[in-house]
Amino acid sequence: MRVEIANSESQLEEVFQIRKTVFVNEQHVPLAEEIDEFENGSTHFVLYDGDLAAGAGRFRIVDGGIGKIERICVLKNLRSKGAGREIMLAMEQYAKDKSIPKLKLNAQTYAIPFYEGLGFEIVSEEFMDAGIPHKTMVKTII
Template identity: 40%
Template structure:
């Protein structure tokens, strides 16, 4: 298994394929919500087993005035490959890239059932639970050191 930072249209399509499988087909997120028009401004990552895309995540500057903060989004691993450490490896790659870019803080919106996964990676919950695309979420943050 390897994590690649996306640098081609084919790799971006692999990331979108994983997202369609997990978020649209499995979780019922409407396609217009999942494919939100923000992909062009993000840095994408894909986890591959040989040449099969099995996970993805994206990183982009967080909306707002604070240029030192980035948002991690669209973290997904195909169902058959969960609990193998792929999500952890993706998050490590994203955090490493965020540090290289110069971000000091990360924000993400975690689906409530996986809050503990992010907590184990050092993220802290902020604020109250909220709903996004019909799915309960919690905002979480991490200061990069």
């Protein structure tokens, strides 16, 4: 498995297709909520298993320099095989390379143990986003 920054239109199409499969088709998030106004100002990551695009994530700068990790998703066949971890580690390295000191994400509550295993801590009460319960988590990286 390898993670790349999506630098071409074809890679962005792969990112959006993976997100549609996971969030829209599987989790029933409305497409209008999944693809939003932050797409153009974000850095998109795509995970490949061989030549197959199988995971994605989005990174953007918010709140005066905090890196916000969003839209982490992996196709069913690679879940629980380290793919999500690979995406997260690539995004964290990207943030370190840009001297971004802190990361933030809104975790679906079922995924909190995954993010805790990567060093994130819960900093909010539960809230609903797209009809799915979430909690905000943060991690200081530098």
